[in-house]
Amino acid sequence: MEAIEIVLTVNGDERRLAVDTRASLLDVLRERLGLTGAKKGCDHGQCGACTVLLDGRRVNSCLALAVAHQGAEVITVEGLADGDDLHPVQRAFIEEDGFQCGYCTPGQLCSAVGMLDELKQGWPSAVTGDDDDLGDEPSDDEIRERMNGNLCRCGAYAGILAAIKEASR
Amino acid sequence: MRPFVYRRATDAQGAVATFEAAPHAMYLGGGTNLVDLMRLGVASPDLLVDVTGLPYDQVEETPGGGLRIGAAVRNSDLAADAAVRRSYPVLSQALLAGASGQLRNLATVGGNLLQRTRCPYFQDVSKPCNKRDPGSGCPAREGEHHNLAIFGHSASCVATHPSDMAVAMAALGAVVHVEGPGGPRRIGMPGLHRLPGDTPERDTVLEPGELIVAVELPALPYAARSRYRKVRERASFAFAVVAVAAALDVADGVVRDCRVALGGVAHVPWRAELLETTLRGAPATRESFVVAAEAEFAQARPLRDNAYKVPLARNVIVGVLEELL
Ligand SMILES: Cc1cc2nc3c(=O)[nH]c(=O)nc-3n(C[C@H](O)[C@H](O)[C@H](O)COP(=O)(O)OP(=O)(O)OC[C@H]3O[C@@H](n4cnc5c(N)ncnc54)[C@H](O)[C@@H]3O)c2cc1C
Ligand code: SF4
Ligand code: FES
Ligand code: FES
Numbered sequence A: 001m002e003a004i005e006i007v008l009t010v011n012g013d014e015r016r017l018a019v020d021t022r023a024s025l026l027d028v029l030r031e032r033l034g035l036t037g038a039k040k041g042c043d044h045g046q047c048g049a050c051t052v053l054l055d056g057r058r059v060n061s062c063l064a065l066a067v068a069h070q071g072a073e074v075i076t077v078e079g080l081a082d083g084d085d086l087h088p089v090q091r092a093f094i095e096e097d098g099f100q101c102g103y104c105t106p107g108q109l110c111s112a113v114g115m116l117d118e119l120k121q122g123w124p125s126a127v128t129g130d131d132d133d134l135g136d137e138p139s140d141d142e143i144r145e146r147m148n149g150n151l152c153r154c155g156a157y158a159g160i161l162a163a164i165k166e167a168s169r
Numbered sequence B: 001m002r003p004f005v006y007r008r009a010t011d012a013q014g015a016v017a018t019f020e021a022a023p024h025a026m027y028l029g030g031g032t033n034l035v036d037l038m039r040l041g042v043a044s045p046d047l048l049v050d051v052t053g054l055p056y057d058q059v060e061e062t063p064g065g066g067l068r069i070g071a072a073v074r075n076s077d078l079a080a081d082a083a084v085r086r087s088y089p090v091l092s093q094a095l096l097a098g099a100s101g102q103l104r105n106l107a108t109v110g111g112n113l114l115q116r117t118r119c120p121y122f123q124d125v126s127k128p129c130n131k132r133d134p135g136s137g138c139p140a141r142e143g144e145h146h147n148l149a150i151f152g153h154s155a156s157c158v159a160t161h162p163s164d165m166a167v168a169m170a171a172l173g174a175v176v177h178v179e180g181p182g183g184p185r186r187i188g189m190p191g192l193h194r195l196p197g198d199t200p201e202r203d204t205v206l207e208p209g210e211l212i213v214a215v216e217l218p219a220l221p222y223a224a225r226s227r228y229r230k231v232r233e234r235a236s237f238a239f240a241v242v243a244v245a246a247a248l249d250v251a252d253g254v255v256r257d258c259r260v261a262l263g264g265v266a267h268v269p270w271r272a273e274l275l276e277t278t279l280r281g282a283p284a285t286r287e288s289f290v291v292a293a294e295a296e297f298a299q300a301r302p303l304r305d306n307a308y309k310v311p312l313a314r315n316v317i318v319g320v321l322e323e324l325l
Helices: A025-032 A088-095 A105-120 A140-146 A157-168 B012-020 B034-039 B075-080 B082-087 B089-096 B101-106 B109-113 B165-172 B273-279 B286-297 B309-324
Strands: A003-010 A013-020 A051-054 A057-060 A073-075 B005-008 B025-028 B047-050 B059-061 B067-070 B175-179 B185-188 B211-217 B226-231 B242-251 B254-263
Touching: A013 A025, A025 A051, A051 A105, A057 A105, A057 B101, A088 A105, A088 A157, A105 A140, A105 A157, A105 B101, A140 A157, B012 B025, B012 B047, B012 B175, B012 B211, B059 B082, B067 B082, B075 B082, B075 B089, B075 B101, B075 B109, B082 B089, B089 B165, B089 B226, B089 B242, B109 B165, B109 B211, B165 B211, B165 B226, B165 B242, B165 B254, B226 B309, B242 B309, B254 B273, B254 B309, B273 B286, B286 B309
Parallel strands: A003 A073, B005 B047, B025 B047
Antiparallel strands: A003 A013, A051 A057, A051 A073, B059 B067, B067 B211, B175 B185, B175 B211, B226 B242, B242 B254
16 A cells, blocks of 8 residues: 655645545545545545545546645545524525435535536536626526536435525525 | 545646555546545545645636636536527537536546546446456446447446536537646547557547546637537436537538537547538538438447447437537
8 A cells, every 4th residue: 555645735725645546535534534524425526425625626526536636635525514694595594495315415515606606717617608698696507417426315406406596685 | 435645736836746655546526526535435546636726727818819718617617608508509518518516616627537437237346347347348238338338338338427527518619728747748539538559448549647627628619609409318417328519610501611529428538520521511401410420320330238229329410410410
């Protein structure tokens, strides 16, 4: 086994640790740093339960090798709130019943935060028309398409959609 | 997953030299395909050379009026790039039709081109597969192949190439810039990928150790009107059943030039050359589009369970070309 020392800034704290080259960022967060918010749903990039923000962008932490992200800044669901003050996306999920069992929720939350930032930067999606103004409140279709990488086995999609719409206002 | 050594390269020469020093090295992009295949036991490198830190993360205009895209540019950045959206919308649309927002944020241009087939047997090490284990046989030929090739397949492999981005690049005649043990070279698309023949273990014409450093899009003014349309088994986040990348140049009601490439139909992004030849100089009408598409599909060789792709692809092509009128 080859171990490599890396430094990650996780939810604002600098963490230095030696990791097996094979370890995914997800495994390091869960097994080494005790941050079990991000979930291992599939370990193949298919479900989005492991979504975290890596240098500000949403990614599947199950497919990211930890050694390949030396020096990165990671925000997990545990780091979204500001102390006791929930992130607006978290508040909207509670108000709009954006979950049932809650297993997919950490990934949905991080993905929604990353996605709203992508919208703000004017990134198009597969359903964006030439004349659409991404500064407007996103349509249901925009939100659905942009959240396509987050599955919910409970089928709480109606609440998730409403919550993200609420948070985008 | 088998243990491996990890090295981060900072320049192309260093990456190639590091690669060559190990018996079974592989380059690492975003890892969204390779890490998955390592976990499945399909790939087992002893050394990963991370090439995401190489200085190839920019999209630049070329003196000839085209674009040079660094191999480490992330799929999401390329899809959102203003010059790509303006001059080559088909490429932006193809990228956005693929994978998810999270995956596109990790995936690189080099890795996307070299992602491997989604044939179910290839990904399952308990099954034979000539591509994964040469000589072991091809269970897909008689088995599960409803989403595999209708063009250019062989007795040894009927897989399709899964990339959406590569289909748009093949239509645009992109040129892949490579560095390697034998020095730099350029490969015109669709020539990067190869048909399976009797060596399906080789997806591309790249030699061991060759590193993709950039993809150049030649100037093609009429590609400002171009389009990508993808048909899949669910509305979003699935690989193509059939996909069409097209650009059309019409003057005075006549097709001056056109580009059409297909995804989901072959071991390579399939450039529809017969269709293009038939259409050049023809009236820009639905009838011509149908005739040209029929000419292309005359050479299709569907398998037992995928003949549905022939009328499907033909209809999608005709629909996309009509939209471009
Ligand atoms: C759930 C899921 C759904 C997906 N859906 C789609 C889809 O609908 N459409 C689609 O097109 N794709 C889809 N993908 C595939 C995705 O686009 C690819 O995994 C991604 O583009 C690969 O890029 P990467 O940088 O992560 O490559 P990696 O996984 O890092 O590498 C892939 C291969 O390329 C090689 N490589 C990487 N960079 C270089 C280089 N510069 N030079 C030489 N070799 C290199 C590696 O050695 C490896 O063999 C999906 C993936 C997943 C997991
Ligand atoms: S089609 Fe190709 S990849 Fe699929 S089982 Fe046959 S040889 Fe393997
Ligand atoms: S656990 Fe990463 S996408 Fe499912
Ligand atoms: S709330 Fe149960 S999986 Fe989404």
